[in-house]
Amino acid sequence: MARFYSIRFRLTATFLTIILAVMLIISLFLYNILERYHMNNLLIHLERTGFLASEFLVGHLRGQIDTIRLSSLAENISRQADARVVFIDDKGLVVGDSVRVGGLLNQTLEHEDVQIALAGEVSSSTTYSTRIEHQVKQIAIPVKEDNNTIIGVIFLSTSLEGVNQTLADIRIFLFLATLLAMAVVGGGSVVLARRFTGPLEELTMAAKKMSEGNLDQHIVFSSEDEIGRLAEQFNIMARRLNYYTKNLKKFAADVAHEVRTPLTTMSLLTKSLKEHDMEPKQQKEFIEDLDNELDRLVALVNDLLELSKLEKNKVEYEKISMNTLLQDMIGENKYRFERAGLNLAGFIPDQSLKVFAVPRQLRQVVSNLLDNALNYTPPGGMVTISLYQDGSEVITKVEDTGSGIPKEDQSFIFERFFRVDRARSREGGGTGLGLAIVSEIIAKHNGRVWVESEEGRGSSFYFALTAVEE
Numbered sequence: 001m002a003r004f005y006s007i008r009f010r011l012t013a014t015f016l017t018i019i020l021a022v023m024l025i026i027s028l029f030l031y032n033i034l035e036r037y038h039m040n041n042l043l044i045h046l047e048r049t050g051f052l053a054s055e056f057l058v059g060h061l062r063g064q065i066d067t068i069r070l071s072s073l074a075e076n077i078s079r080q081a082d083a084r085v086v087f088i089d090d091k092g093l094v095v096g097d098s099v100r101v102g103g104l105l106n107q108t109l110e111h112e113d114v115q116i117a118l119a120g121e122v123s124s125s126t127t128y129s130t131r132i133e134h135q136v137k138q139i140a141i142p143v144k145e146d147n148n149t150i151i152g153v154i155f156l157s158t159s160l161e162g163v164n165q166t167l168a169d170i171r172i173f174l175f176l177a178t179l180l181a182m183a184v185v186g187g188g189s190v191v192l193a194r195r196f197t198g199p200l201e202e203l204t205m206a207a208k209k210m211s212e213g214n215l216d217q218h219i220v221f222s223s224e225d226e227i228g229r230l231a232e233q234f235n236i237m238a239r240r241l242n243y244y245t246k247n248l249k250k251f252a253a254d255v256a257h258e259v260r261t262p263l264t265t266m267s268l269l270t271k272s273l274k275e276h277d278m279e280p281k282q283q284k285e286f287i288e289d290l291d292n293e294l295d296r297l298v299a300l301v302n303d304l305l306e307l308s309k310l311e312k313n314k315v316e317y318e319k320i321s322m323n324t325l326l327q328d329m330i331g332e333n334k335y336r337f338e339r340a341g342l343n344l345a346g347f348i349p350d351q352s353l354k355v356f357a358v359p360r361q362l363r364q365v366v367s368n369l370l371d372n373a374l375n376y377t378p379p380g381g382m383v384t385i386s387l388y389q390d391g392s393e394v395i396t397k398v399e400d401t402g403s404g405i406p407k408e409d410q411s412f413i414f415e416r417f418f419r420v421d422r423a424r425s426r427e428g429g430g431t432g433l434g435l436a437i438v439s440e441i442i443a444k445h446n447g448r449v450w451v452e453s454e455e456g457r458g459s460s461f462y463f464a465l466t467a468v469e470e
Protein backbone atom coordinates (compact mmCIF):
# COMPACT_ATOMS: atom_id res chain seq x y z
CA MET A 1 0.00 0.00 0.00
CA ALA A 2 2.85 2.34 0.88
CA ARG A 3 4.02 2.09 -2.74
CA PHE A 4 0.89 3.94 -3.91
CA TYR A 5 1.62 6.82 -1.54
CA SER A 6 5.26 7.08 -2.61
CA ILE A 7 6.39 10.21 -4.47
CA ARG A 8 7.86 7.95 -7.17
CA PHE A 9 4.49 6.33 -7.89
CA ARG A 10 2.49 9.56 -7.68
CA LEU A 11 4.93 11.51 -9.87
CA THR A 12 4.90 8.81 -12.57
CA ALA A 13 1.11 8.42 -12.42
CA THR A 14 0.60 12.21 -12.65
CA PHE A 15 2.98 12.57 -15.61
CA LEU A 16 1.35 9.64 -17.42
CA THR A 17 -2.15 11.05 -16.90
CA ILE A 18 -1.06 14.47 -18.15
CA ILE A 19 0.69 13.10 -21.24
CA LEU A 20 -2.28 10.82 -22.01
CA ALA A 21 -4.69 13.76 -21.80
CA VAL A 22 -2.40 15.96 -23.94
CA MET A 23 -1.91 13.24 -26.56
CA LEU A 24 -5.68 12.55 -26.70
CA ILE A 25 -6.48 16.21 -27.27
CA ILE A 26 -3.75 16.60 -29.92
CA SER A 27 -4.82 13.34 -31.65
CA LEU A 28 -8.46 14.39 -31.69
CA PHE A 29 -7.64 17.77 -33.26
CA LEU A 30 -5.17 16.34 -35.73
CA TYR A 31 -7.46 13.51 -36.76
CA ASN A 32 -10.37 15.89 -37.30
CA ILE A 33 -8.30 18.25 -39.41
CA LEU A 34 -6.87 15.43 -41.52
CA GLU A 35 -10.27 13.77 -42.00
CA ARG A 36 -11.79 17.05 -43.14
CA TYR A 37 -8.82 17.76 -45.40
CA HIS A 38 -9.08 14.40 -47.18
CA MET A 39 -12.88 14.55 -47.55
CA ASN A 40 -12.74 18.10 -48.89
CA ASN A 41 -10.00 17.16 -51.32
CA LEU A 42 -12.12 14.33 -52.66
CA LEU A 43 -15.18 16.53 -52.99
CA ILE A 44 -13.24 19.32 -54.76
CA HIS A 45 -11.83 16.72 -57.15
CA LEU A 46 -15.33 15.37 -57.91
CA GLU A 47 -16.76 18.85 -58.25
CA ARG A 48 -14.02 19.96 -60.65
CA THR A 49 -14.51 16.84 -62.79
CA GLY A 50 -18.28 17.38 -62.77
CA PHE A 51 -18.08 21.04 -63.85
CA LEU A 52 -15.63 20.22 -66.64
CA ALA A 53 -17.89 17.41 -67.88
CA SER A 54 -21.00 19.58 -67.71
CA GLU A 55 -19.55 21.86 -70.40
CA PHE A 56 -19.21 18.84 -72.73
CA LEU A 57 -22.62 17.61 -71.86
CA VAL A 58 -24.62 20.74 -72.72
CA GLY A 59 -24.50 19.95 -76.47
CA HIS A 60 -25.28 16.28 -75.98
CA LEU A 61 -28.43 16.80 -73.98
CA ARG A 62 -30.03 19.06 -76.57
CA GLY A 63 -32.28 17.45 -79.13
CA GLN A 64 -31.86 13.72 -79.89
CA ILE A 65 -29.99 12.00 -77.03
CA ASP A 66 -27.46 9.29 -77.97
CA THR A 67 -27.24 7.09 -74.84
CA ILE A 68 -24.43 4.89 -76.31
CA ARG A 69 -22.19 7.91 -76.96
CA LEU A 70 -23.03 9.43 -73.60
CA SER A 71 -22.22 6.17 -71.82
CA SER A 72 -18.82 5.89 -73.48
CA LEU A 73 -18.18 9.58 -72.63
CA ALA A 74 -19.12 8.75 -69.02
CA GLU A 75 -16.76 5.79 -69.16
CA ASN A 76 -13.87 7.99 -70.37
CA ILE A 77 -14.42 10.55 -67.64
CA SER A 78 -14.83 7.77 -65.08
CA ARG A 79 -11.44 6.33 -65.95
CA GLN A 80 -9.68 9.67 -65.57
CA ALA A 81 -11.51 10.76 -62.44
CA ASP A 82 -11.57 7.33 -60.77
CA ALA A 83 -15.31 7.75 -60.10
CA ARG A 84 -18.59 6.41 -61.39
CA VAL A 85 -20.14 8.92 -63.80
CA VAL A 86 -23.88 9.06 -64.53
CA PHE A 87 -25.61 11.52 -66.88
CA ILE A 88 -29.28 12.29 -66.25
CA ASP A 89 -31.72 14.32 -68.38
CA ASP A 90 -34.04 17.01 -67.08
CA LYS A 91 -36.71 14.40 -66.24
CA GLY A 92 -34.46 12.35 -64.01
CA LEU A 93 -33.86 9.59 -66.62
CA VAL A 94 -30.34 8.12 -66.81
CA VAL A 95 -28.99 8.78 -70.31
CA GLY A 96 -25.38 7.69 -69.76
CA ASP A 97 -23.64 5.52 -67.15
CA SER A 98 -20.00 4.56 -66.86
CA VAL A 99 -21.09 1.23 -65.41
CA ARG A 100 -22.26 -0.71 -68.47
CA VAL A 101 -23.18 -4.04 -66.95
CA GLY A 102 -25.82 -3.67 -64.23
CA GLY A 103 -25.82 0.08 -64.68
CA LEU A 104 -28.73 2.47 -64.43
CA LEU A 105 -29.15 3.34 -68.12
CA ASN A 106 -32.70 4.27 -69.09
CA GLN A 107 -33.83 4.13 -65.44
CA THR A 108 -35.12 7.02 -63.40
CA LEU A 109 -32.69 7.89 -60.62
CA GLU A 110 -34.73 8.86 -57.60
CA HIS A 111 -31.93 10.23 -55.53
CA GLU A 112 -32.17 13.21 -53.21
CA ASP A 113 -28.93 14.78 -54.50
CA VAL A 114 -30.29 14.47 -58.09
CA GLN A 115 -33.58 16.14 -57.11
CA ILE A 116 -31.67 19.04 -55.53
CA ALA A 117 -29.43 19.36 -58.61
CA LEU A 118 -32.47 19.37 -60.89
CA ALA A 119 -33.71 22.27 -58.78
CA GLY A 120 -30.44 24.12 -59.58
CA GLU A 121 -28.15 23.43 -56.58
CA VAL A 122 -24.99 21.31 -56.29
CA SER A 123 -25.62 18.57 -53.73
CA SER A 124 -23.32 16.00 -52.16
CA SER A 125 -23.59 13.17 -49.59
CA THR A 126 -21.89 10.09 -48.21
CA THR A 127 -23.57 6.72 -48.32
CA TYR A 128 -22.88 3.00 -48.34
CA SER A 129 -22.78 1.34 -51.72
CA THR A 130 -24.01 -2.24 -51.78
CA ARG A 131 -22.58 -2.62 -55.30
CA ILE A 132 -18.97 -2.05 -54.32
CA GLU A 133 -19.61 -2.83 -50.64
CA HIS A 134 -17.96 0.30 -49.42
CA GLN A 135 -18.71 3.85 -48.39
CA VAL A 136 -18.95 6.30 -51.28
CA LYS A 137 -18.91 10.05 -51.68
CA GLN A 138 -21.33 11.33 -54.27
CA ILE A 139 -22.13 14.65 -55.87
CA ALA A 140 -24.87 15.85 -58.23
CA ILE A 141 -24.13 18.90 -60.43
CA PRO A 142 -26.82 20.62 -62.58
CA VAL A 143 -26.07 21.02 -66.31
CA LYS A 144 -27.28 24.46 -67.43
CA GLU A 145 -27.72 26.10 -70.78
CA ASP A 146 -26.50 29.64 -71.36
CA ASN A 147 -29.93 30.99 -70.30
CA ASN A 148 -29.61 29.06 -67.03
CA THR A 149 -32.25 26.45 -67.99
CA ILE A 150 -31.47 23.12 -66.34
CA ILE A 151 -31.22 20.43 -68.97
CA GLY A 152 -29.75 17.61 -66.95
CA VAL A 153 -27.54 16.48 -64.07
CA ILE A 154 -24.11 14.91 -63.77
CA PHE A 155 -23.93 12.45 -60.92
CA LEU A 156 -20.50 11.37 -59.75
CA SER A 157 -19.68 8.92 -57.01
CA THR A 158 -16.34 7.62 -55.78
CA SER A 159 -15.29 5.06 -53.20
CA LEU A 160 -14.00 6.27 -49.84
CA GLU A 161 -11.87 3.15 -49.47
CA GLY A 162 -8.59 5.01 -50.13
CA VAL A 163 -9.45 7.90 -47.81
CA ASN A 164 -10.69 5.54 -45.10
CA GLN A 165 -7.51 3.49 -45.40
CA THR A 166 -5.39 6.67 -45.00
CA LEU A 167 -7.48 7.70 -41.97
CA ALA A 168 -7.07 4.23 -40.43
CA ASP A 169 -3.30 4.54 -40.94
CA ILE A 170 -3.39 7.96 -39.22
CA ARG A 171 -5.33 6.46 -36.31
CA ILE A 172 -2.74 3.72 -35.86
CA PHE A 173 0.06 6.29 -36.13
CA LEU A 174 -1.55 8.51 -33.46
CA PHE A 175 -2.12 5.52 -31.19
CA LEU A 176 1.52 4.43 -31.54
CA ALA A 177 2.71 8.02 -30.99
CA THR A 178 0.65 8.17 -27.76
CA LEU A 179 2.09 4.85 -26.58
CA LEU A 180 5.64 6.04 -27.39
CA ALA A 181 5.11 9.39 -25.61
CA MET A 182 3.77 7.56 -22.55
CA ALA A 183 6.71 5.16 -22.55
CA VAL A 184 9.22 8.04 -22.83
CA VAL A 185 7.46 10.18 -20.19
CA GLY A 186 6.91 7.16 -17.92
CA GLY A 187 10.58 6.16 -18.14
CA GLY A 188 11.72 9.76 -17.71
CA SER A 189 9.53 10.32 -14.66
CA VAL A 190 10.76 7.10 -13.03
CA VAL A 191 14.37 8.27 -13.50
CA LEU A 192 13.46 11.78 -12.29
CA ALA A 193 11.55 10.46 -9.28
CA ARG A 194 14.46 8.21 -8.38
CA ARG A 195 16.79 11.23 -8.49
CA PHE A 196 14.46 13.09 -6.12
CA THR A 197 13.56 10.28 -3.80
CA GLY A 198 17.01 8.64 -3.61
CA PRO A 199 18.46 11.36 -1.34
CA LEU A 200 15.13 11.59 0.53
CA GLU A 201 15.30 7.88 1.32
CA GLU A 202 18.89 8.37 2.46
CA LEU A 203 17.72 11.26 4.66
CA THR A 204 14.95 9.11 6.13
CA MET A 205 17.43 6.33 6.91
CA ALA A 206 19.85 8.77 8.54
CA ALA A 207 17.02 10.39 10.57
CA LYS A 208 15.85 6.91 11.64
CA LYS A 209 19.37 6.02 12.83
CA MET A 210 19.51 9.32 14.72
CA SER A 211 16.19 8.59 16.40
CA GLU A 212 17.68 5.24 17.46
CA GLY A 213 20.49 7.14 19.18
CA ASN A 214 23.19 6.94 16.51
CA LEU A 215 23.79 10.69 16.16
CA ASP A 216 26.96 10.48 14.10
CA GLN A 217 25.23 10.82 10.70
CA HIS A 218 26.43 12.45 7.51
CA ILE A 219 24.80 12.41 4.09
CA VAL A 220 26.91 12.69 0.94
CA PHE A 221 25.06 14.85 -1.59
CA SER A 222 26.10 16.40 -4.87
CA SER A 223 23.14 18.51 -6.03
CA GLU A 224 22.70 22.21 -5.28
CA ASP A 225 18.90 22.05 -5.54
CA GLU A 226 16.29 22.11 -2.75
CA ILE A 227 17.02 18.51 -1.79
CA GLY A 228 20.76 19.22 -1.76
CA ARG A 229 20.12 22.18 0.54
CA LEU A 230 17.91 20.01 2.75
CA ALA A 231 20.69 17.40 3.01
CA GLU A 232 23.19 20.16 3.82
CA GLN A 233 20.94 21.52 6.58
CA PHE A 234 20.42 17.98 7.86
CA ASN A 235 24.19 17.47 8.10
CA ILE A 236 24.58 20.77 9.98
CA MET A 237 21.73 19.79 12.33
CA ALA A 238 23.19 16.31 12.91
CA ARG A 239 26.65 17.77 13.60
CA ARG A 240 25.24 20.29 16.04
CA LEU A 241 23.06 17.73 17.81
CA ASN A 242 26.01 15.38 18.04
CA TYR A 243 28.19 18.17 19.42
CA TYR A 244 25.58 19.25 21.98
CA THR A 245 24.94 15.70 23.11
CA LYS A 246 28.66 14.99 23.52
CA ASN A 247 29.08 18.31 25.30
CA LEU A 248 26.15 17.59 27.56
CA LYS A 249 27.61 14.20 28.47
CA LYS A 250 31.02 15.77 29.11
CA PHE A 251 29.40 18.55 31.15
CA ALA A 252 27.45 16.05 33.25
CA ALA A 253 30.67 14.06 33.86
CA ASP A 254 32.55 17.27 34.74
CA VAL A 255 29.84 18.35 37.19
CA ALA A 256 29.85 14.92 38.84
CA HIS A 257 33.62 15.12 39.12
CA GLU A 258 33.49 18.65 40.60
CA VAL A 259 30.87 17.61 43.14
CA ARG A 260 32.69 14.44 44.07
CA THR A 261 35.87 16.21 45.31
CA PRO A 262 34.22 18.32 48.09
CA LEU A 263 31.85 15.44 48.95
CA THR A 264 34.77 13.01 49.40
CA THR A 265 36.59 15.53 51.61
CA MET A 266 33.40 16.13 53.63
CA SER A 267 32.84 12.40 54.03
CA LEU A 268 36.40 11.91 55.31
CA LEU A 269 36.08 14.83 57.72
CA THR A 270 32.75 13.61 59.10
CA LYS A 271 34.07 10.06 59.55
CA SER A 272 37.14 11.40 61.41
CA LEU A 273 34.93 13.52 63.66
CA LYS A 274 32.72 10.54 64.35
CA GLU A 275 35.38 7.88 64.92
CA HIS A 276 38.19 9.75 66.71
CA ASP A 277 38.18 11.51 70.03
CA MET A 278 39.50 15.00 69.40
CA GLU A 279 40.48 18.06 71.27
CA PRO A 280 37.82 20.78 70.98
CA LYS A 281 40.39 22.93 69.07
CA GLN A 282 41.01 20.18 66.51
CA GLN A 283 37.27 19.52 66.24
CA LYS A 284 36.74 23.20 65.44
CA GLU A 285 39.36 23.03 62.67
CA PHE A 286 37.60 19.99 61.15
CA ILE A 287 34.24 21.75 61.27
CA GLU A 288 35.74 24.83 59.62
CA ASP A 289 37.11 22.60 56.84
CA LEU A 290 33.65 21.07 56.48
CA ASP A 291 32.16 24.56 56.26
CA ASN A 292 34.66 25.54 53.54
CA GLU A 293 33.77 22.47 51.47
CA LEU A 294 30.09 23.25 51.90
CA ASP A 295 30.71 26.84 50.70
CA ARG A 296 32.45 25.42 47.65
CA LEU A 297 29.47 23.18 46.89
CA VAL A 298 27.07 26.09 47.31
CA ALA A 299 29.21 28.26 45.00
CA LEU A 300 29.26 25.46 42.40
CA VAL A 301 25.49 24.98 42.55
CA ASN A 302 25.00 28.77 42.29
CA ASP A 303 27.21 28.94 39.20
CA LEU A 304 25.44 25.97 37.64
CA LEU A 305 22.11 27.66 38.29
CA GLU A 306 23.47 30.86 36.72
CA LEU A 307 24.48 28.90 33.60
CA SER A 308 21.10 27.21 33.32
CA LYS A 309 19.34 30.57 33.73
CA LEU A 310 21.27 31.80 30.69
CA GLU A 311 19.61 29.10 28.57
CA LYS A 312 16.24 30.77 29.16
CA ASN A 313 15.52 33.38 26.54
CA LYS A 314 12.97 35.43 28.48
CA VAL A 315 15.15 38.33 29.59
CA GLU A 316 14.52 42.05 29.37
CA TYR A 317 17.13 44.09 27.52
CA GLU A 318 17.31 47.79 28.35
CA LYS A 319 19.44 50.82 27.58
CA ILE A 320 21.87 51.25 30.46
CA SER A 321 24.79 53.52 31.29
CA MET A 322 28.00 51.53 31.70
CA ASN A 323 29.45 54.47 33.69
CA THR A 324 26.79 54.10 36.39
CA LEU A 325 26.97 50.30 36.47
CA LEU A 326 30.76 50.27 36.89
CA GLN A 327 30.80 53.15 39.44
CA ASP A 328 28.26 51.23 41.52
CA MET A 329 30.26 48.03 41.40
CA ILE A 330 33.51 49.75 42.31
CA GLY A 331 31.75 51.30 45.33
CA GLU A 332 30.31 47.94 46.37
CA ASN A 333 33.64 46.07 46.09
CA LYS A 334 36.15 48.66 47.29
CA TYR A 335 36.06 47.58 50.92
CA ARG A 336 36.31 43.85 50.07
CA PHE A 337 39.46 44.57 47.99
CA GLU A 338 40.99 46.73 50.69
CA ARG A 339 40.56 43.90 53.18
CA ALA A 340 42.55 41.65 50.82
CA GLY A 341 45.29 44.29 50.64
CA LEU A 342 44.39 45.32 47.10
CA ASN A 343 43.72 48.69 45.59
CA LEU A 344 40.62 48.91 43.38
CA ALA A 345 40.50 51.95 41.10
CA GLY A 346 38.25 53.08 38.28
CA PHE A 347 38.92 55.08 35.11
CA ILE A 348 35.40 56.02 34.11
CA PRO A 349 35.00 58.89 31.60
CA ASP A 350 32.57 61.79 32.13
CA GLN A 351 30.91 61.10 28.82
CA SER A 352 28.07 58.64 29.36
CA LEU A 353 28.55 55.38 27.40
CA LYS A 354 25.35 53.43 26.90
CA VAL A 355 24.71 49.86 25.81
CA PHE A 356 21.69 47.67 25.31
CA ALA A 357 21.89 44.93 27.94
CA VAL A 358 20.35 42.87 30.73
CA PRO A 359 21.68 44.80 33.78
CA ARG A 360 21.68 41.81 36.14
CA GLN A 361 23.75 39.76 33.67
CA LEU A 362 26.27 42.57 33.06
CA ARG A 363 26.72 42.96 36.82
CA GLN A 364 27.41 39.21 36.94
CA VAL A 365 30.12 39.61 34.25
CA VAL A 366 31.89 42.42 36.11
CA SER A 367 31.49 40.61 39.43
CA ASN A 368 33.09 37.39 38.07
CA LEU A 369 36.02 39.35 36.57
CA LEU A 370 36.52 41.21 39.87
CA ASP A 371 36.38 37.91 41.85
CA ASN A 372 39.12 36.48 39.63
CA ALA A 373 41.26 39.62 39.92
CA LEU A 374 40.89 39.37 43.70
CA ASN A 375 41.69 35.64 43.79
CA TYR A 376 44.74 35.71 41.52
CA THR A 377 46.39 38.95 42.66
CA PRO A 378 48.63 38.84 45.70
CA PRO A 379 48.21 41.46 48.45
CA GLY A 380 49.70 44.84 47.61
CA GLY A 381 48.52 44.52 44.02
CA MET A 382 46.35 46.83 42.00
CA VAL A 383 43.09 46.22 40.14
CA THR A 384 41.69 48.86 37.77
CA ILE A 385 38.45 49.08 35.86
CA SER A 386 38.52 51.27 32.72
CA LEU A 387 35.70 52.26 30.41
CA TYR A 388 36.15 53.75 26.93
CA GLN A 389 34.64 53.83 23.45
CA ASP A 390 36.43 52.40 20.44
CA GLY A 391 34.55 53.01 17.17
CA SER A 392 31.09 51.60 17.55
CA GLU A 393 31.99 49.59 20.66
CA VAL A 394 31.93 50.36 24.37
CA ILE A 395 34.85 48.55 25.99
CA THR A 396 35.26 47.61 29.64
CA LYS A 397 38.69 46.50 30.84
CA VAL A 398 39.45 44.80 34.20
CA GLU A 399 43.18 44.84 34.77
CA ASP A 400 45.18 43.29 37.61
CA THR A 401 48.80 42.98 38.61
CA GLY A 402 48.35 39.32 39.58
CA SER A 403 49.83 35.97 38.58
CA GLY A 404 48.94 36.22 34.92
CA ILE A 405 47.95 33.31 32.67
CA PRO A 406 50.40 31.17 30.63
CA LYS A 407 50.11 31.83 26.86
CA GLU A 408 49.20 28.20 26.05
CA ASP A 409 46.24 28.30 28.51
CA GLN A 410 44.78 31.63 27.45
CA SER A 411 42.55 30.16 24.73
CA PHE A 412 41.04 27.62 27.18
CA ILE A 413 40.21 29.74 30.21
CA PHE A 414 36.68 30.56 28.92
CA GLU A 415 35.79 26.86 28.78
CA ARG A 416 33.68 25.31 31.53
CA PHE A 417 35.73 23.88 34.43
CA PHE A 418 39.09 24.87 32.94
CA ARG A 419 41.60 26.06 35.54
CA VAL A 420 45.26 26.89 35.07
CA ASP A 421 46.13 25.85 38.60
CA ARG A 422 43.42 23.59 39.97
CA ALA A 423 44.60 23.69 43.59
CA ARG A 424 44.94 27.46 43.62
CA SER A 425 41.56 28.01 42.07
CA ARG A 426 39.90 25.74 44.63
CA GLU A 427 41.74 27.48 47.43
CA GLY A 428 40.27 30.79 46.29
CA GLY A 429 36.78 29.25 46.17
CA GLY A 430 36.80 29.06 42.35
CA THR A 431 34.38 26.75 40.57
CA GLY A 432 36.01 26.89 37.12
CA LEU A 433 32.73 28.28 35.74
CA GLY A 434 33.22 32.04 36.29
CA LEU A 435 34.73 32.85 32.88
CA ALA A 436 32.40 30.40 31.07
CA ILE A 437 29.47 32.39 32.49
CA VAL A 438 31.15 35.66 31.41
CA SER A 439 31.71 34.33 27.91
CA GLU A 440 28.10 33.07 27.52
CA ILE A 441 26.55 36.31 28.78
CA ILE A 442 28.68 38.43 26.44
CA ALA A 443 27.89 36.11 23.50
CA LYS A 444 24.16 36.53 24.25
CA HIS A 445 24.72 40.29 24.09
CA ASN A 446 26.39 39.87 20.67
CA GLY A 447 29.60 41.22 22.16
CA ARG A 448 33.22 40.06 22.32
CA VAL A 449 35.37 39.04 25.28
CA TRP A 450 39.11 38.46 25.30
CA VAL A 451 42.18 38.43 27.53
CA GLU A 452 45.66 39.86 27.39
CA SER A 453 47.99 38.45 30.00
CA GLU A 454 51.62 37.91 30.81
CA GLU A 455 52.68 35.33 33.37
CA GLY A 456 53.94 36.97 36.55
CA ARG A 457 52.88 40.48 35.48
CA GLY A 458 49.13 40.43 35.46
CA SER A 459 46.06 40.07 33.25
CA SER A 460 43.63 42.37 31.44
CA PHE A 461 40.15 41.09 30.67
CA TYR A 462 38.14 43.04 28.06
CA PHE A 463 34.55 42.88 26.95
CA ALA A 464 33.10 44.96 24.13
CA LEU A 465 29.41 45.76 23.53
CA THR A 466 27.79 47.77 20.76
CA ALA A 467 27.43 51.43 21.74
CA VAL A 468 23.89 52.82 21.78
CA GLU A 469 23.22 56.50 21.00
CA GLU A 470 21.71 58.70 23.73
Ligand code: ADP
Binds near residue numbers: 420426434459
Ligand atom coordinates in the same frame (compact mmCIF):
# COMPACT_ATOMS: atom_id res chain seq x y z
P1 ADP B 1 37.77 29.87 38.64
O1 ADP B 1 36.53 29.69 39.38
O2 ADP B 1 38.69 28.71 38.75
O3 ADP B 1 38.41 31.19 38.83
P2 ADP B 1 37.19 30.91 36.02
O4 ADP B 1 36.40 30.35 34.91
O5 ADP B 1 36.77 32.20 36.56
O6 ADP B 1 37.30 29.78 37.10
O7 ADP B 1 38.67 31.06 35.50
C1 ADP B 1 39.29 29.96 34.85
C2 ADP B 1 40.77 29.94 35.14
O8 ADP B 1 41.41 31.06 34.53
C3 ADP B 1 41.10 30.09 36.60
O9 ADP B 1 41.12 28.83 37.24
C4 ADP B 1 42.48 30.70 36.55
O10 ADP B 1 43.45 29.70 36.38
C5 ADP B 1 42.45 31.55 35.30
N1 ADP B 1 42.18 32.99 35.61
C6 ADP B 1 41.02 33.61 35.54
N2 ADP B 1 41.15 34.92 35.86
C7 ADP B 1 42.42 35.13 36.14
C8 ADP B 1 43.19 36.27 36.53
N3 ADP B 1 42.65 37.48 36.70
N4 ADP B 1 44.52 36.10 36.78
C9 ADP B 1 45.07 34.90 36.59
N5 ADP B 1 44.41 33.77 36.23
C10 ADP B 1 43.13 33.89 35.99
